[in-house]
Amino acid sequence: MTTLDSVDPRASAALEPAARERLETLCAQLAGDPIQIRVLMPAAARLVGRGPLDPADPQGLLGATLDDAVRGALLVTLAGALAGDTDRLVAEIRDLYRFGDADEKRAVLRALHRLTPGPAYLDLVADALRTNDVRLVAAALGPYGAKHLDAETWRQGVLKCLFVGVPLSAVAALDSRSDALLADMIAAYVYERVAAGRDVPADVWRVLDVHPKAVEESGVLAELDSPYADRRTAAERALAGRTDRATTGREA
């Protein structure tokens, strides 16, 4: 099994044999001379391959793109080569993120959980969450962010996904980490949108359906009786996304 197989079998299957061979050569080169990562990381997509692995996810919001996986294989190889020197590995990874373009940064974020077990890269995740690049925001909330982000930062990250249009299925461990406080924040967001006569992403119900109390306390239901038609219809459209209507006592 190659490193790429272990990172993402879909990527391995998507690569032509010649490209797979090129990647294996690069990995072998890197294992012998880890500092090569500084030139191989930016060059990886043009040397091996790029593009979506899932046609339904052209931006790579829900999972790795081909270039993410290829770069992931290089990063895992680097981690193996520097296994005895964690400080050096961490410093190298941080520089790759610091000097990476958006594609390289995204690949680093997607690979973090494979590199070292601890929270050494948490500030890279925080940096990505401060950007408005949806691909970086989505990748920041992958398995590494799910494991290491504190509850407050993680909730703000999920809310940001709703704001910038990242589907919540991009968020790792959404169901197990969601709590009543996140639901309150999302319900307040829904209320704000509805009061402005605007739509909300249907994804809000992935959290709110589990926390109906947050909806009841948010003021959204009262908007169904708003004197303004745009707010009434916005409330109806928003509430139509619920799967669990009985608990609210109202039909939208």
Added chain:
Amino acid sequence: MRIFDPHIHMTSRTTDDYEAMYAAGVRGLVEPSFWLGQPRTSVGSFVDYFDGLVGWERFRAAQFGIAHHATIALNPKEANDPRCIEVLDVLPRYLAKDGVVAVGELGFDSMTADEEKAFVRQLELAAEHDLPVLVHTPHRDKAAGTRRTLELVAASPLPPNRVLVDHLNETTVGMVVDTGCWMGFSIYPDTKMDEHRMVRILAERGLDRMLVNSAADWGRSDPLKTAKTGAAMLEAGFEADDVDRVLWRNPVEFYGQSGRLLLDMAPPEPTFAGNTILRGERASGAA
């Protein structure tokens, strides 16, 4: 009309410009790194700017269906500031990036010894990274600056077909035409060139190695000058294929020498209601 603007500073432009450019036919562009209007005082300021060119600005352009590329360099004006010169040590990291299609803008501003030193060093860096170069010719003392530029290029390891000499006009084009370098013309509302003078130069000199750009930035400039030059060409009797050659095939051929053009763009997707961040993003095919 499909347009590739080979020189435009989108960091200084608004999303209205991106929309208008897309509507006019712009599908690809190159943003050369340059002076920001306010002098930089540290290397860190350059690094953040370079990050923006290969990060946020590429993302922003993609949302409007436009493939964004960059050229990276220490610009001539700031090559005179000792606080900035060490950026030369950081350049190799950026010259390795996808979408970085040339070293630039290089060249002269005031023709100082420090400018010449940075110019020569960066011509070498271009050769080391197998990249073409974009050379800015000075606003003042343009003829002398262009002449010295061509001497330095001739003495460099780069073949002339990997060099684009920009901001030319009637008085400087003649110096470049026989060198084998590519010739760039910046079409401005009231300085440099206008589209009708440009058409005259094309009629006199032919279309070979000729590039037209808007060079739009934070000054008085117009990101649609490429399209307006295309219209002026058609009015003057050029064929649509001639316009395509000057506004698309020539710049794609020049920067394509880098092997790093990313032109496989998906059309922009509709906005998520009420959001300034669009969902659409580059969907390039597997290489």
